[in-house]
Amino acid sequence: MRALKLFGIALPILQAPMAGAGLSALAVAVAEAGGLGAIPCAAIALDQARAEVAAFRARTRRPLNLNFFCHALPPVDAARLRAWRDRLAPYYAERGVVPPEALGDAGRQPFDAAACAFVEEACPEVVSFHFGLPPADLLARVRAAGAKVIASATTVREARWLAERGVDAVIAQGAEAGGHRGLFLTDDVTTQVGTFALLPQVVDAVDVPVIAAGGIADGRGVAAAFVLGASAVQVGTAYLFCPEASVTPAHRAALRAGGDADTALTNLFSGRPARGIVNRLMREQGPLDPGVPPFPLAGAALAPLRATDAAGDFTSLWSGQARALAVELPAGELTRRLAADGRSALARAAAPGIEVRPTDSTWTVNIEFLSI
Structure with a gap:
């Protein structure tokens, strides 16, 4: 599978980088289970980000995603x-x-020269961007540091824009997703598209792997994303229920209620x-x-x-x-369950023309259209 090879992970599950809710403890648990853990750097000082990366590296050698915002500061x-x-x-x-x-x-500061120098120092395997991409010179430095670059798109137009600028994968963020919309070529939230309408259109529009995000909290959502062409899924809200998530008691109570x-x-x-x-x-x-x-x-x-x-x-x-679909589990167990339940859902749905071959390191889903 393209995403597994691209990121060097065993399971096609990415933990969404969630400012204020997920730091190194959550990222380590996801990474050790075989997914891609993430540290949200947009809302923390670089010294704290440096400490979180050090804590991650002290506990695992698995790949890490560092996330940054690319907004323009307004007057x-x-x-x-x-x-x-x-x-x-x-x-x-x-x-x-x-x-x-x-x-x-x-x-919250946008990705700048100081953040880029931090990336060059930390050498993460993946760097993800929200609200577009940084200037071309900074983006070139991120790539030169050895990181794969991924970014969020909320429309097909945004996905094409990202692909034209050489991202390694596109995150198709549907309207169901929690947290900040990644929109950057539009500010019209009334026309934002749901995940399972957006995903196949983005898959058709770009040649790079597409990661589905938004409204995916159990194996059925994982399976649906793969049937529609996703190479991986990015899960956020479901991880907020995990003990490793650093949400406030009020936030946790609201999630449960x-x-x-x-x-x-x-x-x-x-x-x-x-x-x-x-x-x-x-x-x-x-x-x-x-x-x-x-x-x-x-x-x-x-x-x-x-x-x-x-x-x-x-x-x-x-x-x-989709938080009503979430279950309260340790993050590593949740990562493995999402993958296993998604694989099982695909197997249950298998019919002539759909082949599911799960292995320890990859999934293969081949969809063939039968002649009528």
């Missing part, structure tokens, strides 16, 4: 930032917290559309609001509220739409 609009803070004023008063004075802190119809796309927490469990802020302010400061400036005004937010009222509770 600081002081009036818009103050208006956003003023909208939040009743919550500051209710919680007895002091409104922040500095509102232009970006927090809900079902398929209580997530929404929102820009309130960061300024960019992301899918999360509907909480108080989303209900009272409306999940999507064009007046919110652009990514990543919106979050600074929420910082004092997050600091006192034991219930998760003002904190992003990222989740995809």
Whole structure:
């Protein structure tokens, strides 16, 4: 299978890099089980990222994916930032917290020369990008460091754009996925496509391996992705249930409590559309609001509220739409179960024209169209 050879892994399961929820402990468990573990570097300082990579390397020699954002920092609009803070004023008063004075802190930095130097130092086997790709000179340095490059696409147009710039694989991120949308050639979330409509179109549009992401939380989703042409799957929300995930108690409780119809796309927490469990802020302010400061400036005004937010009222509770299918297992066991259950689902669905040959190191699914 193309993805297994490309990444040097035994199972076609990629752990989604989830800022604030998955660091080296989760990545190690997934990697040791045969999947591709990931460390999200976009929301942590490079010193912390360096420490997380060192912790990963101390526990396993398996491949590692380092993930970065490629957004452009917007100009600081002081009036818009103050208006956003003023909208939040009743919550500051209710919680007895002091409104922040500095509102232009970006927090999340895009991939830059310093991040590129870190990649050259860390030598990860895979580097993944969200929100497009970095400038060509930095991308060339990442490749020269020996890393395979993958990136997210939410439309066929974005997938083609990535393939034209030489990525080694495309992540087809469907609208079901939790967390930030990877969109970068559009900002229209109303036209975003679901995973199992997007996936086959991307497979037809590009020549590189395609990784399915969004709404995949059990073996049936894995099998469906392979039937539609995926070379691997990227799983996020299901891993949030694992003990190795560093989610808050409020986030974990919300994950356990809900079902398929209580997530929404929102820009309130960061300024960019992301899918999360509907909480108080989303209900009272409306999940999507064009007046919110652009990514990543919106979050600074929420910082004092997050600091006192034991219930998760003002904190992003990222989740995809399929979390009701997730089970609470250690991450290594979940990785192996996803692969095994996916293989079994393919075998159950096997019919004339579909061949399933599972081995220790690969899956082969050949689909032939029969003459009518």
